Amino acid sequence: MRRWSNTNRINGTHHQHPPSNGGNGNGKGKPKPVAGSMDHENRENYEFGKYGYGKNHVKLLHVFREGPLHTIREFEVDTHLKLTTQKDYLDGNNQDIIATDTQKNTVYVLAKKHGIKTPEEFGLLICSHFLYMYRHVEEVEVNLEEYPWERLQADGQEHNHAFLFSPNAIRFATVSQKRNESPLIIGGLKGLRVLKTTQSAFTDFYQDGYRTLPDDNDRIFSTVVTATWEFSTANGVDFDDVWITIKNCIFDKFAGPPDKGIFSPSVQNTLYLAEKMALDKIPQISRIQMQMPNKHYLNVDMSKFPPSILENNENKEVYHPIDKPSGIIYAELLRKNLMSKL
Numbered sequence: 001m002r003r004w005s006n007t008n009r010i011n012g013t014h015h016q017h018p019p020s021n022g023g024n025g026n027g028k029g030k031p032k033p034v035a036g037s038m039d040h041e042n043r044e045n046y047e048f049g050k051y052g053y054g055k056n057h058v059k060l061l062h063v064f065r066e067g068p069l070h071t072i073r074e075f076e077v078d079t080h081l082k083l084t085t086q087k088d089y090l091d092g093n094n095q096d097i098i099a100t101d102t103q104k105n106t107v108y109v110l111a112k113k114h115g116i117k118t119p120e121e122f123g124l125l126i127c128s129h130f131l132y133m134y135r136h137v138e139e140v141e142v143n144l145e146e147y148p149w150e151r152l153q154a155d156g157q158e159h160n161h162a163f164l165f166s167p168n169a170i171r172f173a174t175v176s177q178k179r180n181e182s183p184l185i186i187g188g189l190k191g192l193r194v195l196k197t198t199q200s201a202f203t204d205f206y207q208d209g210y211r212t213l214p215d216d217n218d219r220i221f222s223t224v225v226t227a228t229w230e231f232s233t234a235n236g237v238d239f240d241d242v243w244i245t246i247k248n249c250i251f252d253k254f255a256g257p258p259d260k261g262i263f264s265p266s267v268q269n270t271l272y273l274a275e276k277m278a279l280d281k282i283p284q285i286s287r288i289q290m291q292m293p294n295k296h297y298l299n300v301d302m303s304k305f306p307p308s309i310l311e312n313n314e315n316k317e318v319y320h321p322i323d324k325p326s327g328i329i330y331a332e333l334l335r336k337n338l339m340s341k342l
């Protein structure tokens with residue numbers, strides 16, 4: 001998710017050449033080649049589209065130690081900055097560049113100084129740090145992906161300092177902030193793979209000469225859910241609780257109660273019901289988007305096997321998992337601005 005799509009007029013129409021020392025003002029090192037005159041000709045005819053730079057995949061484990069009880073969070077963090085000037089691109093002048101190595105160091109220093117409570121709050125901290133420290137930073141975007149560690153259970157008891165990698169779903173967040181604007185906070189979940197063996201049908205869909213798929217009143221339903229949601233506020237939000245609540249909304253509308261389940265007439269309907277439940281339950285999110293690829297499991301046709309091979313060739317046991325193609329169903333559900341209708 002990148003928001004920097006607006007174009008940016010190239011500053012200055014004068015044909016300037018970088019100083020022969022390369023523009024960093026220290027006069028050291030070999031003289032850099034002067035850009036050819038063609039490099040600056042006609043540059044007012046062009047403007048930048050999306051641009052920015054940063055460090056990707058800064059790996060970080062944070063250990064919070066309260067006596068014998070330790071709590072961990074492990075992340076990969078991307079930091080991206082957009083500067084107010086473009087002289088780095090245009091002129092080869094590096095004076096304004098906060099090196100990607102410096103950005104990496106910043107992630108570690110902020111984690112050491114302030115700790116990490118949630119990915120969203122750590123992202124907010126990184127954004128405000130860069131905007132506060134450097135006047136020439138126009139926009140910051142931070143992507144965080146969390147490693148799914150869970151506290152180990154030993155003899156039914158939670159372990160003080162041992163953890164189990166449990167990749168049921170991957171949590172991620174994107175926090176971005178433009179100078180003088182409030183931050184945009186997106187929470188997310190991906191890789192949540194689920195399957196149910198009944199309580200799913202797909203019938204009565206559009207009939208024409210191109211349709212060959214028969215109605216199916218009882219099929220396998222499997223998907224790998226991706227969800228992203230936008231917060232309308234950060235005030236008083238328990239970001240961990242929101243993530244767990246949204247995961248549980250997906251479980252509720254996909255699986256239903258353990259004994260009877262919940263009927264799904266289509267992936268579309270299940271997806272919508274999960275999104276609606278999330279908006280109903282969490283007032284601090286303004287919109288939610290989900291993707292549910294339909295991971296097909298096709299019934300293997302056993303009808304051609306003679307009774308000498310198969311006494312009962314009606315098959316509800318053996319299915320063929322199909323990797324590709326897969327259906328893809330997605331939708332974003334937003335709160336309507338009811339006030340504007342009054």
Ligand SMILES: O=c1[nH]c(=O)c2[nH]c(=O)[nH]c2[nH]1
Nearest residue numbers: 202213265266267268294327
């Ligand atoms: O739940 C479904 N939605 C569809 O749009 C679709 N299309 C299809 O072939 N199978 C399914 N299943």
